[in-house]
Amino acid sequence: MAAYDHDTIERKWQDRWEAERTFYVTERDDRPKFYNVQMYPYPSGDLHMGHIRNYTYTDLLTRYRTMRGYNVLAPMGWDSFGLPAENAAIETGIHPRVFTEERIATMKAQLRRLGAVYDWSRELAAHAPEYYRWTQWLFLRFFEKGLAYKKNAPVNWCPSCQTVLANEQVVGEGVCERCSTPVEKRDLDQWFLKITDYAQRLLDDLEDLKGKWPERVRVMQENWIGRSEGAEFTMEIAERPGTTFTVYTTRPDTIFGMTFAVFAPEHPLVTELVAGTEYEEATRRFIDEVTRRTEIDRLSAEKEKEGLFIGVQAVNPATGEPVPIFIADYVLMTYGTGAIMAVPGQDQRDWEFAEKHGLKIIRTVQPPDDFEGQAYVGEGPAINSGFLDGLGVEDAVERTIEWLEAEGIGRRAVQYRLRDWLISRQRYWGCPIPVVHCPDHGVVPVPEDQLPVLLPDIEDYQPKGQSPLAAVPSFVETTCPECGGPAERETDTMDTFVDSSWYYMRYADAQNDEAPFGADPARYWLPIDQYIGGIEHAVLHLMYARFFTKVLHDLGMLEIVEPFSRLFTQGMLTKDGAKMSKSKGNVVAPDDFYARYGADASRLYHLFIGPPTDDAVWSDEGVEGTSRFLNRVWRLATGDHADPVDREPGDADTDILRVAHRTLKKVTEDIERFHFNTAVAALMEFGNALRAYATSEDGPEPGTLAGALDLMILMLGSMAPHVAHELWERTGHDTMLATEAWPEWDPDLVTVETVTMIIQVNGKVRDRIDVDADIDEDEAASLALASERVREYTGGGEPERVVVRAPKLVNVVVR
């Protein structure tokens, strides 16, 4: 039996969906809205099966939600600024714009070939001036609010990409997220967005996403924000009364055990304290050495704690005793105050440092008798701690904070691990930062009516440690908007994560040339009801986008405070033990599979391959199964079965309708909870039953067969849309399947009448009896006890106990 002509059918329906604009929507619509978005892709060129997996999920939801009666917006766009296009340009000499736009065209054709449907009237691309004009406009709003600022700071520098990176883009053991080159530290003037102002709100609002976002993404963001609670207090330098410094601690209760203090080598007070002393030279050498080391070295936990006494002491405010001050590389200038009180009794790092430098160790929390470790961080009564003695840790913390406040030297304090978002990039292919530097007026924003600041076409993209734009006089040389005098444009471009922080807002009103988006379309479509993308963006894109949403809310542009109501992170598609990617050389091209099995069979296999949240291993043979299934459905629906027999419907006919409706219930529930693999399995079971029914000797009853086939086709409509649409048409329907209502199951057909009751003896299955579904407990028990098989095991004796779970199971317990 030949396979159906998938190629012709698929092209036919792809043309119709586009020609009839089946999935184009407006906000003038009575149906409830459903905003369905896939994280917009970087236009890398050819789609491989790893991408196809993700688009299949999104497309299924677009079609399913439409059938469920929603006004579904499914847009598509391109994350088209960024390093890869620029790197390709350097290699090939093709301008990044040309390179990128060619690839967008290719990918668009491939999405169409998959049968993925979008409202293409809302297509956008980050590199298009009509888009980045508004990225720049938004930057200016941040600037006005004081949320964008330029400062000189030690920043992460990727020597290979020749640009700075945000903290979030330094991954693993301190390497670049893009190219895995170890990152260095450099002091540079850079633009930051003040995401730290929103740390608490970003943390608080995660609560509302419980159950709607994957737990692990929520936890990763919580950890990244890294809130910790404790106290801050000041200490005096013993040798210089009046000179003070501040420390932050989460364990103020251990203050009596502070036997030394440690400064980060970069702490500004250090050079001042050693100036003109015998320690000056050694201190300078130590700082040099530390700062020369790479971040990786410095952060390596295995390394011994290097430190140096700098010749001064601080006064422990609790004891009044002087304690020596050290500088050490394990204290970071970027966290807390850059100085700590060291309590070796309760902190393992301090313990190790104390041992190495022969410093005093005083326990201030009594460890249990059997404690054999060094620093003790657990619960216990305070000891050696004056007025705190005997208190538990929590109470002691509170008492200490009260005392610090009463003394006027400290207060309760909260710290976050989150740092401001560094958005400057010293690269060409990105959105220009719309400011000019005037010798008289400093940083001056470009006036709105001069936006966009266009990215000029250039020949030489080679990264040189500063933006290639700096070498373009026609770009750099400008006039100051304030005074009209000569000024220079900012030449850094923005991190591409700025572009992607608001694109999903633009989709709501993509043609607007007076604002990033209008208030009404935004109010209608946002937030995104279902967002789908990769786990790799757990703390990058997903946190930046949340930050942008909150800022735009505060600017009065949005009503929402969270952009993504529900998030789904799909697993990776792997082959040969690695994520499918061009660079690994393990990509599977969809075209071969489209040619042999069709897009529908490929899609169905992606749905069937395993749980969507899990990584999945691609196997070429797997598509055989879904292809066979679709061909069987095709043959049944096109008349390849036993001759139908006109008759009053009987048991066999009712039975197949029962299977059909039970399948409908399961498939509906499975799609709702994203269990696509079991939904496909249920359809296959239904297919097997339907085939047995349609080819049985008695023959199918025509109405029953048609009804069952309709349900099969409707259910396949979102999974294997082309073949389903074609069969819908061929089985005599004059509507388009895409806009049909999702069917409802008949409750009477879904409830079971008879079930197979399991009979166990001591928990082991010994017999099965078909019983009425509404059998009562007594009857179930007596049926079970009457069973021949059960009596073989009980020997006719009285059972010790009979557990009845009618109608599913009876367990006869004998001893």
Place this chain on the structure above:
RNA sequence: GCCGGGAUGGCGGAAUGGUAGACGCGACGGACUCAAAAUCCGUUGGGCUUUUGCCCGUGGGGGUUCGAGUCCCCCUCCCGGUACCA
């Protein structure tokens, strides 16, 4: 180290505390065919057994329960995140 998530046939995977292995791949046997492909039918966790059947089996060890892949405790290994964060 800390925080998540895992471990089920040859393979991908099913399984509200109640028939472990649905569904599919692969393999084996058969039908059709001159033959092959395609298609269709059957078998397919391991062991024992002529059969009805019986025993064992969800990473390892304990426990709770009439009953545990599922719940609890301990351990091993794998994957992801994070890590001198005071």
